[in-house]
Amino acid sequence: MLRTEHKGLHQSLLTAVQQAAIDTKVLVSAVKKVEWTDPLLFYAAAKQFGYTERFYWSDPEQHIVFAGIGSAFTIANSSQKRFQDTQNRWQQLLNRVIVHGPAYSFGTGPLLFGGFSFDPLKQKTQLWETFSDTVLVLPSFLLTMKEGESWLTINQLVGHDDCAEDLYERMQNMEEQLLQYSRQPLSEQGSVIVSQHEVQTKSWMEAIQAVQSEMKQGRVQKVVLARELRLTAENEFDSAHIVQALRIGQPDCYIFSIDYQDTCFLGATPERLVKKEDQLFTSMCLAGSIGRGNTEEEDEQNAAELLQDEKNLVEHRYVVDMIRKVMTSVCTEVNIPHQPGVMRTKNLIHLYTPVEGRGVCNLFEMVEKLHPTPALGGTPREEAMELIREQEDLDRGLYAGPIGWIDYKGNGEFAVGIRSALIRGANASLFAGCGIVESSQPHMEYEETKMKFKPMLSALGGSMK
Numbered sequence: 001m002l003r004t005e006h007k008g009l010h011q012s013l014l015t016a017v018q019q020a021a022i023d024t025k026v027l028v029s030a031v032k033k034v035e036w037t038d039p040l041l042f043y044a045a046a047k048q049f050g051y052t053e054r055f056y057w058s059d060p061e062q063h064i065v066f067a068g069i070g071s072a073f074t075i076a077n078s079s080q081k082r083f084q085d086t087q088n089r090w091q092q093l094l095n096r097v098i099v100h101g102p103a104y105s106f107g108t109g110p111l112l113f114g115g116f117s118f119d120p121l122k123q124k125t126q127l128w129e130t131f132s133d134t135v136l137v138l139p140s141f142l143l144t145m146k147e148g149e150s151w152l153t154i155n156q157l158v159g160h161d162d163c164a165e166d167l168y169e170r171m172q173n174m175e176e177q178l179l180q181y182s183r184q185p186l187s188e189q190g191s192v193i194v195s196q197h198e199v200q201t202k203s204w205m206e207a208i209q210a211v212q213s214e215m216k217q218g219r220v221q222k223v224v225l226a227r228e229l230r231l232t233a234e235n236e237f238d239s240a241h242i243v244q245a246l247r248i249g250q251p252d253c254y255i256f257s258i259d260y261q262d263t264c265f266l267g268a269t270p271e272r273l274v275k276k277e278d279q280l281f282t283s284m285c286l287a288g289s290i291g292r293g294n295t296e297e298e299d300e301q302n303a304a305e306l307l308q309d310e311k312n313l314v315e316h317r318y319v320v321d322m323i324r325k326v327m328t329s330v331c332t333e334v335n336i337p338h339q340p341g342v343m344r345t346k347n348l349i350h351l352y353t354p355v356e357g358r359g360v361c362n363l364f365e366m367v368e369k370l371h372p373t374p375a376l377g378g379t380p381r382e383e384a385m386e387l388i389r390e391q392e393d394l395d396r397g398l399y400a401g402p403i404g405w406i407d408y409k410g411n412g413e414f415a416v417g418i419r420s421a422l423i424r425g426a427n428a429s430l431f432a433g434c435g436i437v438e439s440s441q442p443h444m445e446y447e448e449t450k451m452k453f454k455p456m457l458s459a460l461g462g463s464m465k
């Protein structure tokens, strides 16, 4: 990799034109500090300029918040070895990159953002037709906010017959317009929901019984079953407004949006799959749920009840056991508390066990090893996946899949795409699932999924009885 710290961007583009071969382009990634800009307004600006891809991400601590616009390079495939292939393609691209700008900082420069579907082997329906099993995009423009500062990265693939002058002019013009437009506040616009429909609840309840009878036979111990809630609005949904509502309503969550060719998958998830910062890997076990209390006292009582509840502790333990096994197989200094604590979001309390370790594995390899944890799949993994394929009516697509980003140093973070929805025009599909174990009571699990719909539902302007 060639680093040009001090020469101008124009010079980097010229170098790229010279280095590019007939069949190989060179990526120029120019990073610079810009005036403080809200990434959501940058995201909203994309629509104004006709981009069909835009992305948003923030972690619960707001350590990194970014918005991406356009696509300089896309990895979209449904290959069997999708994690390995993605890693290889990313590496190939990075073998011919010129990074122009200040020294490396987490979450800036060339960065892929997107997600992996939950299960490539599940039969596909029309619902997810715009997405492949892997959709990762290197945005043309990336606005990163960290520690109160804003950084703009522009990514451009340069060919041997490109004109550096023209590219330079175009990049500068678009950057100016996007940043200027990002000074405008979001318009006031909510959606009015005209219909709301829980899909096939009866067969979902029957699926619970079917997997429980497999549990009695000893084939599986835990299976996560999910279902769908369909909404129709009076007018088309606008994902910028939904992200705004999620930012306000779900401050303890990762907020993500993948707006891709007129279909948008977005959500506010509390669950990290894995984060990599140099050799430090951080994951978490999140499984076992109860609703928030109406008063502080009731809320404390609910948390105490959850921490004692055998069914929820069992649900949680499968996740801890599996994540521990994966982490100890690739990391040293693995740190996992013996007892879970709780994590609170706006609507729910979950059993929570943080996990960390040190290792030299690459991020995609770690994602592959961890996905799906028994918080989204089940135990044992393969048997649970087979049962989900057989019993669940839902085409999960990216729901419950790894959603996140990786930068050119291989650092990044993937969350689990739950508490989420798929939006297309005036239609939305919301997803929610829960961990079924032998002692589960179907009607209680049904109520649990109802609570899990709430965060997305209220961001979309609907409500749950």
Ligand SMILES: C=C(O[C@@H]1C=C(C(=O)O)C=C[C@H]1O)C(=O)O
Residues within 6 Å of the ligand: 224, 226, 271, 286, 287, 288, 289, 315, 350, 375, 376, 418, 419, 431, 432, 433, 434, 435, 436, 452
């Ligand atoms: C599957 C979902 O959530 C998962 C299931 C949980 C449970 O069953 O207790 C808790 C947290 C998540 O790991 C979802 O929200 O759709």
Ligand SMILES: [Mg+2]
Residues within 6 Å of the ligand: 287, 288, 289, 315, 434, 435, 448
């Ligand atoms: Mg549960």
